[in-house]
Amino acid sequence: xxxxxxxxxxxxxxxxxxxxxxxxxxxxxxxxxxxxxxxxxxxxxxxxxxxxxxxxxxxxxxxxxxxxxxxxxxxxxxxxxxxxxxxxxxxxxxxxxxxxxxxxxxxxxxxxxxxxxxxxxxxxxxxxxxxxxxxxxxxxxxxxxxxxxxxxxxxxxxxxxxxxxxxxxxxxxxxxxxxxxxxxxxxxxxxxxxxxxxxxxxxxxxxxxxxxxxxxxxxxxxxxxxxxxxxxxxxxxxxxxxxxxxxxxxxxxxxxxxxxxxxxxxxxxxxxxxx
Ligand code: NAD
Numbered sequence: 652x653x654x655x656x657x658x659x660x661x662x663x664x665x666x667x668x669x670x671x672x673x674x675x676x677x678x679x680x681x682x683x684x685x686x687x688x689x690x691x692x693x694x695x696x697x698x699x700x701x702x703x704x705x706x707x708x709x710x711x712x713x714x715x716x717x718x719x720x721x722x723x724x725x726x727x728x729x730x731x732x733x734x735x736x737x738x739x740x741x742x743x744x745x746x747x748x749x750x751x752x753x754x755x756x757x758x759x760x761x762x763x764x765x766x767x768x769x770x771x772x773x774x775x776x777x778x779x780x781x782x783x784x785x786x787x788x789x790x791x792x793x794x795x796x797x798x799x800x801x802x803x804x805x806x807x808x809x810x811x812x813x814x815x816x817x818x819x820x821x822x823x824x825x826x827x828x829x830x831x832x833x834x835x836x837x838x839x840x841x842x843x844x845x846x847x848x849x850x851x852x853x854x855x856x857x858x859x860x861x862x863x864x865x866x867x868x869x870x871x872x873x874x875x876x877x878x879x880x881x882x883x884x885x886x887x888x889x890x891x892x893x894x895x896x897x898x899x900x901x902x903x904x905x906x907x908x909x910x911x912x913x914x915x916x917x918x919x920x921x922x923x924x925x926x
Contacts, residue, residue, distance in 0.1 A: 652691050652897055657879055659809040663786050665755065666722050667874060669694025669881035670890065672703055679885060680706025680814035681713075686887045688714045690894050695883040696812075696836075698726035698759055699744050726759040726790060727775075729926060732767040736840070737774035745783065756784045757812055761796040764926040768796065773805050779806065788812065790838070793924040794827045801831065802835065808912040812836035814877060815871065817854075817909050818846060818916030837878040841869055853908040861899045870896045872909045902907040 654775075656664040670687040672680055672695065680703040684695060688710065704725060713720060714744050725748065731740035745753065758774065761768045768789075775787040788810035789800070795869060811828050815821055816838035826837050842848040849865035857868045868883070870893055873880045882893045901909075 652894065654691075654897070655691070655874075657834055657877070659786055659834055660787055660807055661809050663754070663809070665786075665810075665879055666694040668692075668870070668894065668896070669722065669879075669880050671703055671881035671883040671884055672707065673698070673838075675701065675703055675706075675708050675883070675885060677703040681710045683885050683890075684710035685714060688716055690887070690891050692890070693720050694722040694724075694881065696724045698728070698729045698757075699731070699740060700726070700759065700802060703748040704744055708747055712749050718750075719857070720752045720895055722806055723748065724755040724757065725753055726757040727771065729760050729762040729765065732758070732762060732765060732771040734770060734774045736773055738778070741778055741783070752783045752785060754857055755786045755788055755810065757790045758792075759789045759924055760791045760925045761789070761793075762922055762926050763796065770801065772800055772806075776806050786810070788833075788836075790836075791925070793824055795924055797824075797827060797831070797833070803845075805833055807852065808833050810836050810884045812838055812915060812918055814839050815873075816840055816842040816910035816918075817848060817872065818842060818914050819918065820910070820913050822913075832845070834841050835878050837873050837880050839918060840873050840878075840880045840882050841866060842909040842916075847917060848912075849872065851912065853912055857905040857909070860905070861901075863896075863899055864892055866893060867896050867899075870900065871901055872901065872906060875901055875906060884914050885912070891892070
C-alpha cells in the first residue's frame with residue numbers, strides 16, 4: 652500500500668495515515684510499533700507524556716526500516732514550556748527515541764494559564780534551525796492561540812493536531828488553519844470509543860455498501876476531508892484493518908451524511924482548561 656503524502660508549508664511532506672500510541676502501555680509499545688511497521692505504517696505519533704518514546708525507538712531501531720522512510724512525531728509536555736527547558740526536553744525525547752532528528756515536534760497544549768507558548772515557539776524555531784527537527788507544529792491550539800502565535804513569531808506552524816471526529820469537527824479552527832496553510836491532524840479520529848460512532852447508521856450503512864468496517868469508513872471520511880490521521884489500536888488485526896483504507900471511496904452523499912453528525916461533541920478537555 653502506498654499512503655498518500657500531505658505537503659506541509661515548510662517543504663516537507665507527511666504520510667496522511669499513521670499510528671498513534673496514546674495510552675499504549677510502555678511495556679507493549681515495542682511490540683505494537685513493530686507490528687505496525689510490518690503492516691506498512693511508516694508514520695508514528697507519540698509524545699513525552701505517553702511515557703513510551705523508548706519503546707517506539709526500540710521498535711524503529713530493530714525494524715531495519717531506513718530512517719528516511721519513517722515519519723516520527725513527538726510532543727513537548729506542558730511543564731517543559733519555556734526556553735532552556737524546551738531544549739532539555741527535546742534532547743531527552745530524541746535520546747529516548749534513539750534518533751538524531753524527529754520529523755515533527757509539537758507543543759502538546761497551549762496551556763494559556765502558563766502563558767509561555769509564544770516563548771516556547773521561539774525555542775521551537777531555534778530547534779528547527781538546528782536541523783534536529785524537520786517540521787514544527789502545535790496541538791490543541793484554537794483560533795485565538797494560533798492568531799497570537801502568528802502575530803508574535805516568525806514561523807507558521809506546519810500542523811495543528813486537534814481533537815476531530817464526526818461529532819466534533821472544529822470548523823472554525825479547521826477553516827482558519829486552512830487559510831493560513833496549516834495542515835490539520837485529527838486526534839481521536841474514532842472518537843476514542845467514547846460515543847457509539849461506529850454503530851451510527853450513517854457509518855454502518857456506508858460500511859455495508861462498500862463491504863468495509865465502520866472504522867474503515869470513518870478513517871476514509873477523514874482522508875477524503877484532507878486530515879492527517881493516526882488511529883490507535885494495540886490489536887494487530889485492527890491495525891491492519893485501519894491501514895486497509897485505500898481500495899474504496901465514499902461518495903458525496905455518504906461523506907455528507909457523516910459530516911452531518913457534527914454536534915459539538917468534544918470527548919476530551921477544552922484546551923483552555925488544560926495546564
Ligand atoms: P482513537 O479515536 O484513535 O480511538 C482509539 C479507540 O478506537 C480504541 O479504543 C481502539 O480500541 C478503538 N479502535 C481502533 N481501531 C478500531 C477498529 N478498527 N474497530 C473498532 N475499534 C477500533 O483515539 P486516540 O488513540 O485517542 O487518538 C489517536 C491518536 O491521536 C493517539 O494515539 C495519539 O497519538 C493522538 N492523540 C493526541 C492528543 C493530543 O492532545 N495531541 C490527544 C489524544 C490522542
